[in-house]
Amino acid sequence: MQHIHIIGIGGTFMGGIAAIAKEAGYRVTGCDAKMYPPMSTQLADLGIEVVEGFEAAQLDQYAADMYVIGNVARRGMPVIEAILNRGLPYTSGPQWLSEHVLQQHWVLAVAGTHGKTTTASMLAWVLEDAGMAPGFLIGGVPENFAVSARLPKKNQGDHAQQSFFVIEADEYDTAFFDKRSKFVHYRPRTAILNNLEYDHADIFPNLAAIQTQFHHLIRTIPGEGLIVHNDQSPALQQVLEQGCWSEIQGFGSSQDWQIGAIDSQGGFDVLLQQQIVGHVDWNLLGQHNRMNALAVIAAARHVGITVEQSCAALGRFKNVKRRMEIKGVVQGITVYDDFAHHPTAIATTIDGLRQKVGNARILAVLEPRSNTMKLGTMKAALSDSLLQADVVYCYAGGVDWDVAAALRPLQNKVHVFQEMSALIEAIIHESRHGDHILVMSNGGFGGIHQQLLDGLTIK
Structure with a gap:
C-alpha cells in the first residue's frame, strides 16, 4: 500500500484528493493549519x-512515498523546506489526480468564475441518475451524494464500456512550483465554461491573464x-476567438441552448435552436441556476443522456451544502449559509433569496475573506452587490482597507464591525420574526451560524 501525505489537506480540493486516494487503496495522511466543516467532518x-x-x-511521523502539495503551501514553510532539503518526492494535487485517476476516464470539466460547484454537482447527479455512476471531485458537498469526491462506480448506463469523471475545474494556480491553473492538468473531453470575470487578484494581475489560462485549457x-x-x-x-479546435455550443442567448418560459415555481422550458425540447420542474430559483442547468443538459447530451432524462434528473437535484443552505429556523427567523464572496456571486445569491422570500426582510451578513476581497480589489462593486438586502452587516476584522467607506453608498442600512461578538449581538438584536439572515463567506466565519441560532433561541 502506497502512502501519500497531503500538505494542505483541509481545502475542498485537496480534501477531495484525500477521499479519492483513500478509496483507491492508498494510505492517506495530511496536514493543514485550520480545519472546518464540511471537509473536517469528511x-x-x-x-x-x-x-x-x-x-x-x-x-518523520508520516514518512510517505509521495508528498502531494496543495497551493496553500509556500516557500518558507518548515515542512516544505524540509521536503526540498531532503530531496523527498513531491507533486501537486492536480498532477497527482491527472496521472493516477483522470487519464483512465472520460473527463467532464466545469470551469468559470462563478457556479462551478453547483454546476459540477448538477452534472454529476444527472450522470448518476442516468446510471452512469460517475466519479467526481467537487469543491463542496452535493446533497445528492453526501461526499465531495469519489471514484467512478460500475456503469449501468447505455455506455457501460466507458467510465466518466466530473471535476470542478478551478483556474487558481496549481502549486508554488507550478503557476499554471489547476485545470490545465485535467484534459477534459467535455468542458463547461460558465462565465469569466476578474478574480483571484492575489495571483492574476488582470482579466487578460486569466483569459490566457482559459485558452490553455481550450x-x-x-x-x-x-x-x-x-x-x-x-x-x-x-478566449474562444484566440483559437478553438473543438465543437462549441453556446447557452444563454445563442441559437443553441436557451431558457424558455419560466413558471411561478421556478420551473422552465429548455430550448434548443428555438424549439422546446424539455422542461425542468424543480425548486431552485434564480437565473444563475437556470443557466447552470442549461450547461449541464448540453454537456450530458454529449455523453449520451437525452434532454428528457436530464430535465427529469434536475427535478431531483438537492443542491450543495453551503449554497443557500438553511442552518436553522428559530423564533420564525431563518439563518442561511452561503459560499458567496465575489460581488457578482453576492448579488446573485441575494437576488435568488429575494425571489424566494418576496418582501420579507433580508439581513445580509458578509465576511470579505477571500484573497481578492482582502486586497480590496472588488471594493468598488461591493455596495451595489448588496442593494437588494434590507440590512447589511459586514465583519471587517483582518481587512486592511476601509470597508465602511466602500459601503457608504448603502447609507444607514449598513453596519460594519471589527469584533465578532459585537457583530453577532447586533444581528440578534435587530432580527425579528419573519426575517431571513443570509450569511456569506468562503470560510467558517468563526462558527457564526450556530452562535446566531443559539442567541436567537434565548432572545
Whole structure:
C-alpha cells in the first residue's frame, strides 16, 4: 500500500484528493493549519489522520512515498523546506489526480468564475441518475451524494464500456512550483465554461491573464470534444476567438441552448435552436441556476443522456451544502449559509433569496475573506452587490482597507464591525420574526451560524 501525505489537506480540493486516494487503496495522511466543516467532518469520517500545522517534524511521523502539495503551501514553510532539503518526492494535487485517476476516464470539466460547484454537482447527479455512476471531485458537498469526491462506480448506463469523471475545474494556480491553473492538468473531453470575470487578484494581475489560462485549457480539449460556453460572457467569447479546435455550443442567448418560459415555481422550458425540447420542474430559483442547468443538459447530451432524462434528473437535484443552505429556523427567523464572496456571486445569491422570500426582510451578513476581497480589489462593486438586502452587516476584522467607506453608498442600512461578538449581538438584536439572515463567506466565519441560532433561541 502506497502512502501519500497531503500538505494542505483541509481545502475542498485537496480534501477531495484525500477521499479519492483513500478509496483507491492508498494510505492517506495530511496536514493543514485550520480545519472546518464540511471537509473536517469528511476526513474524520474517512479515518484520515491529520496533523495541525506545517512543521517539519511531521515528515518523520508520516514518512510517505509521495508528498502531494496543495497551493496553500509556500516557500518558507518548515515542512516544505524540509521536503526540498531532503530531496523527498513531491507533486501537486492536480498532477497527482491527472496521472493516477483522470487519464483512465472520460473527463467532464466545469470551469468559470462563478457556479462551478453547483454546476459540477448538477452534472454529476444527472450522470448518476442516468446510471452512469460517475466519479467526481467537487469543491463542496452535493446533497445528492453526501461526499465531495469519489471514484467512478460500475456503469449501468447505455455506455457501460466507458467510465466518466466530473471535476470542478478551478483556474487558481496549481502549486508554488507550478503557476499554471489547476485545470490545465485535467484534459477534459467535455468542458463547461460558465462565465469569466476578474478574480483571484492575489495571483492574476488582470482579466487578460486569466483569459490566457482559459485558452490553455481550450488547447487541451480534443477535436472530438465539446465546449459548452456561456455566450452572454464577452470575456469567454474573446478566449474562444484566440483559437478553438473543438465543437462549441453556446447557452444563454445563442441559437443553441436557451431558457424558455419560466413558471411561478421556478420551473422552465429548455430550448434548443428555438424549439422546446424539455422542461425542468424543480425548486431552485434564480437565473444563475437556470443557466447552470442549461450547461449541464448540453454537456450530458454529449455523453449520451437525452434532454428528457436530464430535465427529469434536475427535478431531483438537492443542491450543495453551503449554497443557500438553511442552518436553522428559530423564533420564525431563518439563518442561511452561503459560499458567496465575489460581488457578482453576492448579488446573485441575494437576488435568488429575494425571489424566494418576496418582501420579507433580508439581513445580509458578509465576511470579505477571500484573497481578492482582502486586497480590496472588488471594493468598488461591493455596495451595489448588496442593494437588494434590507440590512447589511459586514465583519471587517483582518481587512486592511476601509470597508465602511466602500459601503457608504448603502447609507444607514449598513453596519460594519471589527469584533465578532459585537457583530453577532447586533444581528440578534435587530432580527425579528419573519426575517431571513443570509450569511456569506468562503470560510467558517468563526462558527457564526450556530452562535446566531443559539442567541436567537434565548432572545
